[in-house]
Amino acid sequence: MHLLVIEDERALCETIVRSLRRLAYSVDCCYDGQSAAEMLAVERFDLVVLDLNLPGEDGMTVLRTLRERDRDTRVLILSARCEVADKVAGLDAGANDYLTKPFNILELKARVRALLRRAAAQWWMLNTPS
Numbered sequence: 001m002h003l004l005v006i007e008d009e010r011a012l013c014e015t016i017v018r019s020l021r022r023l024a025y026s027v028d029c030c031y032d033g034q035s036a037a038e039m040l041a042v043e044r045f046d047l048v049v050l051d052l053n054l055p056g057e058d059g060m061t062v063l064r065t066l067r068e069r070d071r072d073t074r075v076l077i078l079s080a081r082c083e084v085a086d087k088v089a090g091l092d093a094g095a096n097d098y099l100t101k102p103f104n105i106l107e108l109k110a111r112v113r114a115l116l117r118r119a120a121a122q123w124w125m126l127n128t129p130s
C-alpha cells in the first residue's frame with residue numbers, strides 16, 4: 001500500500017509518517033498544497049492523509065482537483081477545522097473520512113486500516129465473477 005501524508009506541521013508530519021511506516025505501508029509526505037497537487041498528478045496512492053490548512057493550495061482545493069479524475073484513492077482529512085459544516089463540506093467534496101485535531105495516533109492508524117480494508121473489499125467484489 002502506498003500512502004501520502006500532506007501536513008505542513010513538520011514534526012506532526014514526521015510522527016504520522018513514522019507510525020504508518022510501522023504498519024508496513026510505503027509512505028511519502030509533503031508540506032504544502034502545491035507539492036501535494038503535483039505529486040497526486042503523477043503518482044497513484046491508495047490513501048492520502050490530508051490537512052486542510054496548508055500553505056499554497058488549500059486542502060479542499062487539493063481534494064477537489066484529485067476527485068475530478070480519481071474516485072478510488074481513499075482520502076482521510078485530518079484537520080483542526082472541527083465545525084460540522086467543515087466536516088460536511090469535506091465529505092461532500094469526496095473525502096472518505098474526517099478526523100479532527102487534536103487526535104490520537106492510535107485512532108488515526110485504526111481509521112487508515114479501516115479505509116484500506118474497505119478499498120480491498122470493494123476491489124474484490126468488482127473483480128470476482130459471481
Ligand code: CA
Pocket residue numbers: 007008009051052053054
Ligand atoms: Ca496545517
